Amino acid sequence: MASIDLGKVLDKAWADKSVSEVLAAPVSALKGVSDRQGALLEEAFGIKTVADLADLKYVGWAQALAALDAAK
Numbered sequence: 001m002a003s004i005d006l007g008k009v010l011d012k013a014w015a016d017k018s019v020s021e022v023l024a025a026p027v028s029a030l031k032g033v034s035d036r037q038g039a040l041l042e043e044a045f046g047i048k049t050v051a052d053l054a055d056l057k058y059v060g061w062a063q064a065l066a067a068l069d070a071a072k
Helices: 019-024 035-045 050-055 057-070
Strands: none
Touching: 019 050, 050 057
């Protein structure tokens, strides 16, 4: 089973929320992502929530390329 220390990846206000709540949260719930950066993601890619960011095809492509590079 996969796990993650939510306190390390989330803004303090979101660290005690459920995964479902975090996925529905704005991307600014992620540590280091400002409201302005969240607005830019929405403008550029239509990203409104953490789930939207996770589902962004470009993120998947980048992760696949990184995995291919790591496997060589």
